[in-house]
Amino acid sequence: MKVVILGAGFGGLRLARKLNNKAGVDVVLIDRFNFHQFQPLFYQVATASLDASNISFPLRKLFQGSKNVRVRLANVEKIETAQKKVITDIGDFEYDTLVIAMGGDTNFFGNQQLSDNAFPMKSTVEALQLRHRLMTLFEEAVNAQDEKDNNRFERLMNIVVVGGGPTGVELSGAISEIKRYEVPKDYPELNAAAMNIYLLEGGPKILGAMSEQSSEQSRQYLERLGITVMTNTILKDYDGETATLQNGDTIRTAMVIWAAGIKGNVPEGISKELTVKGNRIKVNRYCAVEGMTDVYAIGDVAYMEEPGWTNGHPQLAGVAIQQGDVLAKNIVSMAKGNTTALKQFTYKDKGTMATIGRNLAVVDIPKPKLHFKGFFAWMIWMGLHLFLLLGVKNRFSVFFNWVYKYFTHDQNLRLIFKPFYRETSRKKGEKIKENRESMVSSVHV
Amino acid sequence: MKVVILGAGFGGLRLARKLNNKAGVDVVLIDRFNFHQFQPLFYQVATASLDASNISFPLRKLFQGSKNVRVRLANVEKIETAQKKVITDIGDFEYDTLVIAMGGDTNFFGNQQLSDNAFPMKSTVEALQLRHRLMTLFEEAVNAQDEKDNNRFERLMNIVVVGGGPTGVELSGAISEIKRYEVPKDYPELNAAAMNIYLLEGGPKILGAMSEQSSEQSRQYLERLGITVMTNTILKDYDGETATLQNGDTIRTAMVIWAAGIKGNVPEGISKELTVKGNRIKVNRYCAVEGMTDVYAIGDVAYMEEPGWTNGHPQLAGVAIQQGDVLAKNIVSMAKGNTTALKQFTYKDKGTMATIGRNLAVVDIPKPKLHFKGFFAWMIWMGLHLFLLLGVKNRFSVFFNWVYKYFTHDQNLRLIFKPFYRETSRKKGEKIKENRESMVSSVHV
Numbered sequence: 001m002k003v004v005i006l007g008a009g010f011g012g013l014r015l016a017r018k019l020n021n022k023a024g025v026d027v028v029l030i031d032r033f034n035f036h037q038f039q040p041l042f043y044q045v046a047t048a049s050l051d052a053s054n055i056s057f058p059l060r061k062l063f064q065g066s067k068n069v070r071v072r073l074a075n076v077e078k079i080e081t082a083q084k085k086v087i088t089d090i091g092d093f094e095y096d097t098l099v100i101a102m103g104g105d106t107n108f109f110g111n112q113q114l115s116d117n118a119f120p121m122k123s124t125v126e127a128l129q130l131r132h133r134l135m136t137l138f139e140e141a142v143n144a145q146d147e148k149d150n151n152r153f154e155r156l157m158n159i160v161v162v163g164g165g166p167t168g169v170e171l172s173g174a175i176s177e178i179k180r181y182e183v184p185k186d187y188p189e190l191n192a193a194a195m196n197i198y199l200l201e202g203g204p205k206i207l208g209a210m211s212e213q214s215s216e217q218s219r220q221y222l223e224r225l226g227i228t229v230m231t232n233t234i235l236k237d238y239d240g241e242t243a244t245l246q247n248g249d250t251i252r253t254a255m256v257i258w259a260a261g262i263k264g265n266v267p268e269g270i271s272k273e274l275t276v277k278g279n280r281i282k283v284n285r286y287c288a289v290e291g292m293t294d295v296y297a298i299g300d301v302a303y304m305e306e307p308g309w310t311n312g313h314p315q316l317a318g319v320a321i322q323q324g325d326v327l328a329k330n331i332v333s334m335a336k337g338n339t340t341a342l343k344q345f346t347y348k349d350k351g352t353m354a355t356i357g358r359n360l361a362v363v364d365i366p367k368p369k370l371h372f373k374g375f376f377a378w379m380i381w382m383g384l385h386l387f388l389l390l391g392v393k394n395r396f397s398v399f400f401n402w403v404y405k406y407f408t409h410d411q412n413l414r415l416i417f418k419p420f421y422r423e424t425s426r427k428k429g430e431k432i433k434e435n436r437e438s439m440v441s442s443v444h445v
Numbered sequence: 446m447k448v449v450i451l452g453a454g455f456g457g458l459r460l461a462r463k464l465n466n467k468a469g470v471d472v473v474l475i476d477r478f479n480f481h482q483f484q485p486l487f488y489q490v491a492t493a494s495l496d497a498s499n500i501s502f503p504l505r506k507l508f509q510g511s512k513n514v515r516v517r518l519a520n521v522e523k524i525e526t527a528q529k530k531v532i533t534d535i536g537d538f539e540y541d542t543l544v545i546a547m548g549g550d551t552n553f554f555g556n557q558q559l560s561d562n563a564f565p566m567k568s569t570v571e572a573l574q575l576r577h578r579l580m581t582l583f584e585e586a587v588n589a590q591d592e593k594d595n596n597r598f599e600r601l602m603n604i605v606v607v608g609g610g611p612t613g614v615e616l617s618g619a620i621s622e623i624k625r626y627e628v629p630k631d632y633p634e635l636n637a638a639a640m641n642i643y644l645l646e647g648g649p650k651i652l653g654a655m656s657e658q659s660s661e662q663s664r665q666y667l668e669r670l671g672i673t674v675m676t677n678t679i680l681k682d683y684d685g686e687t688a689t690l691q692n693g694d695t696i697r698t699a700m701v702i703w704a705a706g707i708k709g710n711v712p713e714g715i716s717k718e719l720t721v722k723g724n725r726i727k728v729n730r731y732c733a734v735e736g737m738t739d740v741y742a743i744g745d746v747a748y749m750e751e752p753g754w755t756n757g758h759p760q761l762a763g764v765a766i767q768q769g770d771v772l773a774k775n776i777v778s779m780a781k782g783n784t785t786a787l788k789q790f791t792y793k794d795k796g797t798m799a800t801i802g803r804n805l806a807v808v809d810i811p812k813p814k815l816h817f818k819g820f821f822a823w824m825i826w827m828g829l830h831l832f833l834l835l836g837v838k839n840r841f842s843v844f845f846n847w848v849y850k851y852f853t854h855d856q857n858l859r860l861i862f863k864p865f866y867r868e869t870s871r872k873k874g875e876k877i878k879e880n881r882e883s884m885v886s887s888v889h890v
Contacts, residue, residue: 033861139479414506
């Protein structure tokens with residue numbers, strides 16, 4: 001049975017690994033990158049605590065010696081279900097069974113100006129772009145101060161993070177640590193206290209998917225770190241210089257990070273009617289796309305209802321991994337011609353967590369109902385992330401980087417390998433858009 | 446005394462560090478990157494043995510707590526000696542003493558087509574581009590094989606390195622190890638034996654600046670590694686598909702690496718008459734630019750004659766560092782008004798070395814005249830490079846990476862964080878130029 005898997009994120013990769021060297025199954029794993037990205041730590045790449053390579057693992061290395069898994073680096077252009085093939089920029093791939101595991105991308109909800117000017121963080125490359133922008137921000141602030149351009153200085157010292165989910169919370173916490181530990185040492189010229197970090201959340205509380213306790217606790221942690229947390233606050237627009245809120249208030253800022261929306265990466269060839277809100281593909285309890293034959297979807301791009309999750313599952317690694325597991329078993333059964341043994345998917349919620357900063361984290365575990373916070377929660381968070389990372393060398397590198405940072409408060413990863421993203425007084429405004437686009441188009445696939 | 450140093454390479458950085466916290470001297474250190482680059486290990490970044498961050502050190506971190514050294518990230522646009530100031534893209538900097546330490550860049554000797562299509566390696570970013578191209582080369586070869594496009598396959602499996610100096614030798618040696626250890630594991634579909642590596646040198650021997658023994662030995666090592674070494678061979682042109690030699694022979698290749706020429710980065714405002722061949726600025730024994738006042742040049746961009754070095758010094762880190770030392774002493778003296786104590790520069794040649802591959806290196810030491818080769822030379826080479834690297838964390842990371850690689854033959858840094866550099870059968874030829882340019886313009890400063 002020819003199985004084509006689109007996407008090597010948590011779901012697609014798990015599936016491919018479970019099908020590795022299984023008899024009767026030939027797998028082609030297609031991704032636009034040649035590595036698996038460990039999304040939960042993107043924010044540490046963005047804030048120069050980890051190297052991008054520490055949380056990336058080459059796909060080909062994972063399948064060295066595999067008898068039945070082939071890896072292809074390609075962009076999916078279209079799915080032709082009638083001919084049972086996938087069209088990519090490197091050629092066509094025929095399938096007997098197709099699995100869409102393409103995850104999600106940032107949703108700017110159609111706001112072009114926002115999309116042009118705000119920074120998303122849904123790939124390692126975007127995390128690197130974010131890091132470069134953060135680092136140049138301080139360089140530019142030094143220049144603005146040299147030039148006594150107070151307006152520009154103020155804009156450069158305000159950072160706005162939009163979205164109070166785990167990504168927004170972790171990112172704003174990490175940026176506050178840069179403000180506290182790194183800026184005063186690296187930029188003695190700058191008054192670090194002039195730096196403001198805003199976290200905007202549209203709903204009434206941050207970490208809305210977590211327990212009341214965790215939500216409240218994380219807000220206290222963030223405020224203790226000096227972050228201005230604004231709930232019930234919606235960003236309406238951002239033109240590169242001024243963030244405008246729905247209530248008409250404005251924040252002058254040179255950097256808006258957008259972590260407030262995600263939409264499924266649905267390939268061409270899947271009709272609109274098969275998707276639901278958030279651009280997710282509707283699947284049944286077997287992960288089969290409703291209304292198609294031999295096409296499955298798992299992970300963030302899939303939408304499945306089950307008792308207890310009548311609005312679909314949260315878009316988390318855990319769901320994708322568990323779906324990969326069940327689908328792998330079902331595919332092996334089908335390859336043997338045994339279609340009666342197919343298993344339905346049932347999500348086992350093992351808990352959720354978020355880290356806010358050094359020694360500060362929150363953990364919710366549903367069964368038995370437990371809640372942890374502070375240093376202990378932080379240790380759980382670190383241990384689990386080390387455990388989930390792929391590769392002994394990556395685990396060691398991340399651990400070493402964390403220990404080094406914990407004791408020195410001072411990483412040496414504040415490197416700008418990228419073009420100058422410069423908002424000088426000479427070329428501002430539209431230039432920002434242009435810069436980010438050229439960075440995105442050149443770096444992003 | 447206001448000292449402005451242009452460039453934070455080996456020379457400029459050494460000078461700034463020696464002037465750090467010295468009374469009576471205020472230093473502005475200007476570089477286009479925010480980090481010091483350790484050039485001798487670029488080739489290991491290019492061949493995915495080291496992370497770019499391992500050999501880069503943030504300048505601001507080096508001068509944390511400095512009372513008199515300020516770091517500025519800027520591109521030098523012009524020197525105005527009449528007003529004693531440097532014009533940059535972030536503003537003007539006035540100086541009492543100016544030091545040009547801007548090093549060298551790749552010299553394509555005016556061949557535009559070559560410059561468009563060949564890969565240079567004179568910065569960390571260029572080393573990363575090279576790595577990305579190498580990695581995509583193999584992906585494309587897999588595709589060419591899938592499509593049964595033998596012409597394209599052949600082209601993708603030929604790699605041409607031009608220049609038999611240390612860079613060319615080290616690079617071709619490292620690529621042969623990718624061929625031997627990594628391609629067979631990562632790309633079981635590919636016949637690694639079909640891969641050819643050519644090293645072209647215009648002169649009669651490789652490592653021409655080293656001893657006869659080292660030159661001969663390194664050639665033997667390279668040939669043992671399966672590299673086709675071609676001396677007295679000059680590359681005339683490369684159009685992205687075919688490398689044409691001066692004798693009319695051609696090599697069909699999708700990748701030419703150009704390590705055959707260097708020219709000084711002379712800023713605007715230094716007139717042509719002040720430079721000599723290789724675009725180097727002529728200086729006297731005090732590193733002062735002949736014909737200018739209060740302007741000095743050190744390192745690769747400077748040209749100084751002294752007894753024993755009547756054709757100038759080799760463009761090596763050692764010369765730059767020693768010039769930085771002497772100039773620092775002289776500047777401190779001048780700042781004290783003591784102009785009679787100025788010291789002339791005398792180069793102490795401590796030896797040269799090159800590594801060809803695992804356990805294979807050559808070392809020449811002039812006094813006492815010694816020559817080492819093989820494993821022992823390789824250990825010397827590694828120890829010295831670890832010693833010269835900046836930062837305990839970088840040293841540890843490089844050491845760890847080397848040990849890991851030595852025992853596993855298998856790094857996990859084969860990551861393509863860049864746009865696809867794809868020479869598909871659909872869009873070839875001129876597309877290559879366009880691709881490389883967009884990469885260069887977007888990544889390079």
